[in-house]
Amino acid sequence: MERIMKAAATAVAVLLAVAVLVAEAAHHPRGVTSSYRRKLEASEDMPLDADVFAVPPGRNAPQQVHITLGDQAGTAMTVSWVTVEAEGNSTVLYGRAMGRLDHAAEGTTTRYTFYNYTSGFIHHCTLAGLDHATRYYYAVGFGDTVRTFWFTTPPRPGPDASLRLGLIGDLGQTADSNSTLAHYEQHPGDAVLFVGDLSYADKHPFHDSNRWDTWGRFSERSVAYQPWIWTAGNHEVEYAPELGETTAFKPFTHRYPTPYRASGSSEPYWYSVKLGPAHIIVLSSYSAFGKYTPQFKWLEAELQRVDRAVTPWLFISTHVPWYNSNNFHFMEGEPMRVQFEKMAVDARVDAVFAGHVHAYERSHRYSNIKYNITDGRCTPVADRRAPVYVVIGDGGNIEGLADELTWPQPAYSAFREYSFGHAVLDIKNRTHAYYAWYRNHDGNKVTADATWLTNRYHMPNHDDSSVHSNI
Numbered sequence: 001m002e003r004i005m006k007a008a009a010t011a012v013a014v015l016l017a018v019a020v021l022v023a024e025a026a027h028h029p030r031g032v033t034s035s036y037r038r039k040l041e042a043s044e045d046m047p048l049d050a051d052v053f054a055v056p057p058g059r060n061a062p063q064q065v066h067i068t069l070g071d072q073a074g075t076a077m078t079v080s081w082v083t084v085e086a087e088g089n090s091t092v093l094y095g096r097a098m099g100r101l102d103h104a105a106e107g108t109t110t111r112y113t114f115y116n117y118t119s120g121f122i123h124h125c126t127l128a129g130l131d132h133a134t135r136y137y138y139a140v141g142f143g144d145t146v147r148t149f150w151f152t153t154p155p156r157p158g159p160d161a162s163l164r165l166g167l168i169g170d171l172g173q174t175a176d177s178n179s180t181l182a183h184y185e186q187h188p189g190d191a192v193l194f195v196g197d198l199s200y201a202d203k204h205p206f207h208d209s210n211r212w213d214t215w216g217r218f219s220e221r222s223v224a225y226q227p228w229i230w231t232a233g234n235h236e237v238e239y240a241p242e243l244g245e246t247t248a249f250k251p252f253t254h255r256y257p258t259p260y261r262a263s264g265s266s267e268p269y270w271y272s273v274k275l276g277p278a279h280i281i282v283l284s285s286y287s288a289f290g291k292y293t294p295q296f297k298w299l300e301a302e303l304q305r306v307d308r309a310v311t312p313w314l315f316i317s318t319h320v321p322w323y324n325s326n327n328f329h330f331m332e333g334e335p336m337r338v339q340f341e342k343m344a345v346d347a348r349v350d351a352v353f354a355g356h357v358h359a360y361e362r363s364h365r366y367s368n369i370k371y372n373i374t375d376g377r378c379t380p381v382a383d384r385r386a387p388v389y390v391v392i393g394d395g396g397n398i399e400g401l402a403d404e405l406t407w408p409q410p411a412y413s414a415f416r417e418y419s420f421g422h423a424v425l426d427i428k429n430r431t432h433a434y435y436a437w438y439r440n441h442d443g444n445k446v447t448a449d450a451t452w453l454t455n456r457y458h459m460p461n462h463d464d465s466s467v468h469s470n471i
Contacts, residue, residue, distance in 0.1 A: 064216025196233025
């Protein structure tokens with residue numbers, strides 16, 4: 001009898017142990033390293049005579065037209081463009097119908113030199129007092145060649161608005177870049193959160209700024225029609241004392257304005273915007289972020305200003321990833337992670353988007369905020385309060401793919417693959433958002449990774465670390 005009882009007790013113990021292991025496996029699912037391998041092809045910028053770089057016809061025709069938010073909440077839009085033959089004027093006519101452009105705004109013009117290059121005339125004009133979720137038509141180039149475009153303003157900040165956000169990074173201007181943009185155009189969002197590295201002009205001899213012009217014409221087909229939210233990357237710094245250029249971010253700041261003053265920022269490289277249900281905070285990996293610096297103090301104050309009852313979804317965009325299991329740029333994000341991760345976890349940030357690494361990776365909800373120099377706790381742990389970290393630096397640039405993954409795959413990594421592509425985040429309501437990453441595959445757009453995200457404010461105890469990949 002005693003033997004039977006001992007056997008029964010052992011069996012129960014084994015079952016309990018198995019149950020615990022199953023529960024732990026469910027709570028800490030293993031990550032997936034994709035087995036997909038793209039064809040080996042060179043990553044080279046498209047030739048200067050490629051059709052996507054064509055100069056629009058007409059005398060002094062406006063080119064490189066692009067828009068971004070002109071304020072924090074989406075009731076203003078800044079229109080930018082370049083004229084080459086002459087300055088022309090900076091007037092924008094706009095209205096709610098193509099045949100009734102009954103409003104006018106006057107902008108400003110700037111130019112810059114970089115080594116042996118002189119830019120065209122760069123125009124910026126902010127259209128203010130716009131209604132939310134409304135289509136507007138606008139025209140530029142008066143007195144020379146008039147070109148007309150349109151955009152739809154984002155929904156009013158509010159918890160029940162839906163929003164479709166495109167996610168693109170490290171785009172460049174190669175054939176792969178063209179595939180990425182074409183695939184995104186098949187089902188575009190309301191806006192694009194761009195996580196840094198635009199033209200890669202600095203990869204050409206003498207930082208050839210003509211490649212800023214070709215990139216502007218290449219991307220116009222999307223960014224003239226919907227706002228792109230700009231994050232500055234390392235290829236925007238362009239600090240080149242060997243060329244006599246010691247002003248950082250010069251081409252970027254002349255060409256791509258941001259609404260930083262609207263959110264109380266002192267510099268255009270860190271700021272915030274509100275798009276419908278989302279509060280998006282843009283940070284600068286290449287500006288000072290240590291304690292007491294302007295960026296640190298601004299972020300500290302900005303997180304206090306976030307109202308999750310109005311904008312329940314809270315995101316951060318930064319160029320260098322805080323979590324990355326690729327040997328390329330491995331650990332580069334540690335200084336900023338150490339400074340800001342606890343702030344992000346305490347604020348219940350839903351996701352942090354980054355680029356820089358030319359591959360794709362999505363994390364489980366993990367944090368590494370318990371570590372200090374005496375306790376020895378330096379391993380990330382599962383944490384439902386933590387953001388999901390997404391590396392989306394896979395737009396298709398000239399430097400090629402980052403194909404040296406670290407092994408073993410760390411526990412925080414949910415899915416990773418070194419391919420080119422883009423992602424889309426569909427915010428459905430205040431509690432759920434559907435996220436999908438699309439791989440560029442032989443000219444086709446393929447869903448390779450997808451998952452549902454649950455809101456850290458309205459559903460803080462829900463674990464959405466599941467993996468729904470299609471490899």
